[in-house]
Amino acid sequence: MMNPETASKPNSGGFSLSVDVEDYFQVWAFSKVIKRDSWDGFQLRVGDATRTVLDMFDAHGAKATFFTLGWIGERDPALVREIVARGHELASHGYDHTKVNQQSRDEFAKEASYAKKLLEDIAGVEVRGYRAPGFSIDRRTPWAHESLAEIGYAYSSSTHPIAHDHYGDASADQNPYHPVEGAALIEAPVATVNILGRRVSCAGGGWFRATPLGASKLLLRRAATTLKGPVIFYIHPWELDVEQPRINSASVKSKFRHYLNLKTMPRKLDNVLRSFSWRRIDEGLGLARVGGAA
């Protein structure tokens, strides 16, 4: 008998997986209590956590795009090279997780260009994708996409078109589009669906941890029939790192969000990896080069 999970596996492969490669102490929610200049005092856990993710992806034949911080690349270049060697797309998450909407255009251009070159020098492949920390390309940054196009990025996956207190714009486009007239650059928003006139996220991260597995899978299937591009899903390596040190000084709300359902995350992610065909964002957008190499 056919397994219902397999039976519902879409044939188009229209699901794209992404990983934002940053460590647990670099997340926006903790930035008030963990200052940027204290990062070097923390022991890196992102290498081991990312390798856990890579092993899970291998077990299901899933391919993904890894939006990696330049700061991490400098400290763990072997990890960057391993991501590429294992068949995944290497992409940029900026240098040190500064939000785009907290930078001037010049500061942003410098950082996004530096991170691209740094990762390319480490891995020896072209870096074509960019994801803004905390989905921070929005109405406050009308110059950001122009900047990315000038630097030479082929696409950005930096918008989460939903209402949220830290990011998002519920009126932003849900489908891939060309944000800059005359430029080839594509903006590919992470996955959302419309239910009863309301936009709901099925893009991953904290949303995925907060939503029951069955509901997440229903939403992902629905997104595949309504979105006009790849259904883009994201996770962080620290979401699979159950043993990570607790940041007790953070606010109750930040701690609630960061630690919510970390224990069930491996099982849920495993199920979602098994239930859908996952590929890199460059492939989902039809940008992959012949031979699959970036």
Ligand SMILES: [Zn+2]
């Ligand atoms: Zn991030």
